[in-house]
Amino acid sequence: DVKVTQSSRYLVKRxxxxxxxxxVQDMDHENMFWYRQDPGLGLRLIYFSYDVKMKEKGDxxxxxxxxxxxxxxxSLILESASTNxxxxxxxxxxxxxxxxxxxSGTRLTVV
Amino acid sequence: AQSVTQPDIxxxxxxxxxxxxxxxYSYGATPYLFWxxxxxxxxxxxxxxxxxxxxxxxxxKGFEAEFKRSQSSFNLxxxxxxxxxxxxxxxxxxxxxxxxxxxxxxxxxxxxxx
Numbered sequence: 398d399v400k401v402t403q404s405s406r407y408l409v410k411r412x413x414x415x416x417x418x419x420x421v422q423d424m425d426h427e428n429m430f431w432y433r434q435d436p437g438l439g440l441r442l443i444y445f446s447y448d449v450k451m452k453e454k455g456d457x458x459x460x461x462x463x464x465x466x467x468x469x470x471x472s473l474i475l476e477s478a479s480t481n482x483x484x485x486x487x488x489x490x491x492x493x494x495x496x497x498x499x500x501s502g503t504r505l506t507v508v
Numbered sequence: 509a510q511s512v513t514q515p516d517i518x519x520x521x522x523x524x525x526x527x528x529x530x531x532x533y534s535y536g537a538t539p540y541l542f543w544x545x546x547x548x549x550x551x552x553x554x555x556x557x558x559x560x561x562x563x564x565x566x567x568x569k570g571f572e573a574e575f576k577r578s579q580s581s582f583n584l585x586x587x588x589x590x591x592x593x594x595x596x597x598x599x600x601x602x603x604x605x606x607x608x609x610x611x612x613x614x615x616x617x618x619x620x621x622x
Contacts, residue, residue, distance in 0.1 A: 401551075428608045439614035440598065487551055491608040494559075496542050499551035 400424075403488050403500035410507050416475040418503050420488030427492055429471040431455075431463065434485040434502075446471055478507045510535045512601050514613035521589050522621045529584040529616050531599030540602030541582040542610065543573055547595045555597075558582065569593070594620045 404419040422429065430445040432455075442455030444463040452463050460482060464472045471490075475482055483506050489497035511534045521527055533539055540559050544552040556567025563575040573584045582599060596617050600610040 430609070432612075437614070440612040442609070445609060489552075494540055494602055494608045496540075496554050496557050496602075497544075497552070497608075497610060499544075499553070501551045502549070504549075 401488055401490050401498050401500040403486075403503050405503050406501060408503060408505045410475075410478050410505065412479060412507055414475075414478045414507075416478050416505065416507075418473040418475075418486055418488075418505070420471045420473070420490075420500055421469050422471075422490040422498070423469065424490070424492070424498075425468065426490035426498075427468070428490060429465065430489045430491075430497065431461075431471065431473045432487045432489070433457070434487055440487065443473065475505075478505075480507050483507045510601055510603055510611050512599050512611055512613035514597075514599055514616050516616050517614070518617045518619070520619040520621060523591050524588050527584075527586045527589045527593070527618070529597050529599075529618070531582045531584065531613060532580050533582065533599075533601045534580065535601055535603075541573075541575060542600040542602070543567065543571070543582075543584050544598045544600065545569075545595050546598065546615075552598060555584070589618075589620055591620045591622065594618055 401422045410416050428447050431443045432440040441457050446452045446465045462474045486503045488500040491497045513532045542557045543555040546552045558565050558575045596615045598615045599613040
């Protein structure tokens, strides 16, 4: 089975900090995604990547950036964390339009 | 633009009763359709998917879904609900191209009464 691993389940960061959320997949998938999930808003796409060093903005990229230096790793970066970025962050990977495999999520609290 | 609507935000059913969760999509071409389940505090798990062919698809945990093109629907069903099915359920549609990007509905929370 494909595994998608998010490095932290829970994070607490201070306003203004630079925050790195890491995601690693072990099945050589080309496509990787970062979503945030908020009550009543469902899943919203922040960024996705379809190859190493390739990235595209999703629906809500403001305040975020991403890095994909290796195929298996896709990092989400909050340049200067703000309280409105408190959320559940979900990473996913997929290949061949077969559907996503999700990580367990990182619940980020910005204080 | 593609979109997915799950009309029911919250549903409560009794254990042993049948279940149907509704999903309607808007997409110009033949869609790829998915149902995911999320237990509290967890990531999403794929229940089933439709790409083409037989419009009734079987998934894990006894779930099935039927694709109805004329109604732009992909409703999820289960004949007899178990208490462990209490979770949030998401319908998603796949867009064209090879990026595999999905658009998700807002989710339906299922509560199961004993």
